[in-house]
Amino acid sequence: MLRSKLALGMLAMLCAGSAAAWLLARGAEDKPSLGLVTSLPVYWPEEGSIEDMLSGDSPPHWVRTELEVGYRLVPLDVLSDEMGNGTPSPALEKLDLLLLAQPHALPPADLVALDSWLREGGRALILSDPMLTEHSHFALGDRRRPQDIAMLDPLLARWGLSLQFDPDQQTGVRTVMLAAPVEARIVVELPGKLIDAKNPEKAANCAIGNDGLVALCQIGKGQALILADAALLQVERAEESGHSEGLEALLDSAFAQ
Incomplete structure (x- = not known):
């Protein structure tokens, strides 16, 4: 009798474990897919070697944790x-949503592909920082280092925008309240300013707000929300109150239908 009870108990535990695993897998399937292109250590931690990166010893970046919820x-x-002809890759074509956060310099074909993907209905949140303040263990010029200066000028120019930087602005981290076209409370540090590039052949309709900190662009069937700063995603922001809410508000605004 005791063995029967133990067997039944183990079977129940196995069934419960299988059900939990199924629910977790099902939950992952039900989540929308979000493409991520970034030089910041959001998905992979900043480590000196592949072995260190794969060891799993480093805690996940708070932004990755928030996004995966x-x-x-x-x-x-x-x-x-x-083929490198500017056609979106199969992986990108499968996605509806994209977070482009301070990427390394993208080749022209990737810029064309991103523009084409947006025109077909894609939605993107783009963080383009002209003077990144993210700390890095790697020296200038090291490919593993986050991109220090935004390299999206050709794409922004196509959309009728120009990203400028004021070296004489207030230094240090500060909190700003964003108004239309997006409402959010975020931190910035040495942000840039998006302005109208006066491009008569611009291929997007962009609304610039918050003194140039934000632009919301309608690009064909899709849209891109552009923030001229990336301090919100720095690992140092992990313990500061309200920043996950700021990121969530930006994502909601970028991906709103």
Whole structure:
């Protein structure tokens, strides 16, 4: 009798474990997929070697933790197909949502592919920081180092925007309340300013707000919300109150239908 009870108990535990695993897998399937292109240590920690990176000893970046609550993250290395002709890659074509946060310099084919993907209905949150303040263990010029200066000028120019930087502005981290086209409370540090580039052939309709800190662009069937700063995503922001809410508000505004 005791053995029967133990067997039944173990069977119940196995069934419960299988059900939990199924629910977790099902939950992941039900989450919308979010493409991620970034030079910041959001998905992979900043480590000196592949072995250290894969060891799992470093805690996950707070932004990755926050994003994975509501999305299935899909890290992307390239945006164009293998032919390099500006057609979106198969991985990008499968996505509806994209977070582009201070990427390394993208080749022209990737920029064209991103523009084409947006025109077909994609939605993107783009953080383009002209003077990144993210701390890095790696020296200037090291490919593993986050991109210090935004490299999206050709794409912004196509959309009729120009990203400028004022070296004489107030230094240090400060909190700002964003108004239309997006309402959020975020931190910034040495942000840039988006202005109208006066491009008569601009290929987007952009509304600039918050003294140039934010622009919301309608690009064909899709849209891009652009923030001229990336301090919100720095690992140092992890313990500060309200910053996950600021990120969530930006994502909601960028991906709103």
